[in-house]
Amino acid sequence: MEFKDYYKILGVSKDADVKDIKVAYRKLARQYHPDLHPGEGGGDKFKEIAEAYEVLKDADRRAKFDELLEYGDQSSQGFQPPPGWQQNHQTSQGDPSADQDFSDFFNSIFNGGLDQSHFNGRAQPHHARGQDVETELAISLQETLHQQIKMVHYQLPVFEDGKVRQIKKQLNIKIPQGVINGERIRLKGQGKPGYGGGEPGDLYLHIHVNSHPLFDVKKHDLILTLPLAPWEAALGTKVTVPTLDGKVTLTIAANTQSGKKLRVKGKGLKRKGKLGDLYVIINVIIPPVSNDKANQLWQELAKNSAFDPRVSWGEYL
Numbered sequence: 001m002e003f004k005d006y007y008k009i010l011g012v013s014k015d016a017d018v019k020d021i022k023v024a025y026r027k028l029a030r031q032y033h034p035d036l037h038p039g040e041g042g043g044d045k046f047k048e049i050a051e052a053y054e055v056l057k058d059a060d061r062r063a064k065f066d067e068l069l070e071y072g073d074q075s076s077q078g079f080q081p082p083p084g085w086q087q088n089h090q091t092s093q094g095d096p097s098a099d100q101d102f103s104d105f106f107n108s109i110f111n112g113g114l115d116q117s118h119f120n121g122r123a124q125p126h127h128a129r130g131q132d133v134e135t136e137l138a139i140s141l142q143e144t145l146h147q148q149i150k151m152v153h154y155q156l157p158v159f160e161d162g163k164v165r166q167i168k169k170q171l172n173i174k175i176p177q178g179v180i181n182g183e184r185i186r187l188k189g190q191g192k193p194g195y196g197g198g199e200p201g202d203l204y205l206h207i208h209v210n211s212h213p214l215f216d217v218k219k220h221d222l223i224l225t226l227p228l229a230p231w232e233a234a235l236g237t238k239v240t241v242p243t244l245d246g247k248v249t250l251t252i253a254a255n256t257q258s259g260k261k262l263r264v265k266g267k268g269l270k271r272k273g274k275l276g277d278l279y280v281i282i283n284v285i286i287p288p289v290s291n292d293k294a295n296q297l298w299q300e301l302a303k304n305s306a307f308d309p310r311v312s313w314g315e316y317l
Helices: 006-010 018-031 042-056 059-071 104-110 230-235 292-304 311-316
Strands: 133-139 148-160 163-175 184-187 203-209 215-218 221-228 237-243 246-252 261-264 278-284
Touching (some): 006 018, 006 042, 018 042, 042 059, 042 104, 059 104, 133 148, 133 163, 163 203, 221 230
Parallel strands (some): 133 203, 221 278
Antiparallel strands (some): 148 163, 237 246, 261 278
């Protein structure tokens, strides 16, 4: 039996008010009225729209349907409501909707319980696996260097006494070394509880590695931009640079140009026994002229240097 999402059928959000629902219904009803679409399946579409409106316009039916959205099994294997639904959500005798030509889904939920013969033409078991739950876990770039134990907080819906309530859960999760951004970790049996004794679903953690203010990431390598003053680049120097697990000292050769790449082996990310590298990109920064003395020195350099930064343009000038 197919699950019907009445909100999608009417094209409204789950927090839409009654006025918005009525407007959407009238618009679709005019569009798909059988008199306007004879022989084009308009009648079936019109019935589906009318059924959705019948549920969402009624506060009690809508509340029951919202519970199903939160807890019910909507898998492609066929819809199955939570255990005890039939006993807790019987429609009273004389409900006018019982005489209308609505779907098996509607009748099973709102008109007297679930007929097991609707499930793919054969009886189905009274238990089902719980739904999976997905949540995001943020970690720092430094934390990927070593295995971590992280506390994860999430909520699970529990169906009791005809109502759905949220329970808070927390787990200590082992995060493997070298986890990467976007990786998904499965925790078996930590999702929504099953129905009628069925096994619970799983919890999936989506790893989000927070960006670092200094380092960019390229696969298992790290990239660091190193600012140098002009005299450091021209004369050469030693510079202390950070890594994710300490500091290293780099020797900058004389006449080093912007864009030069220096490799620091083994100071990248760690994953499955492999070490990435740290690549340091030189960026020569020209300081602002802050006083007359600095300005004079720049002018003397210009007079005494034969350096032409555009010599490679050659014949084009």
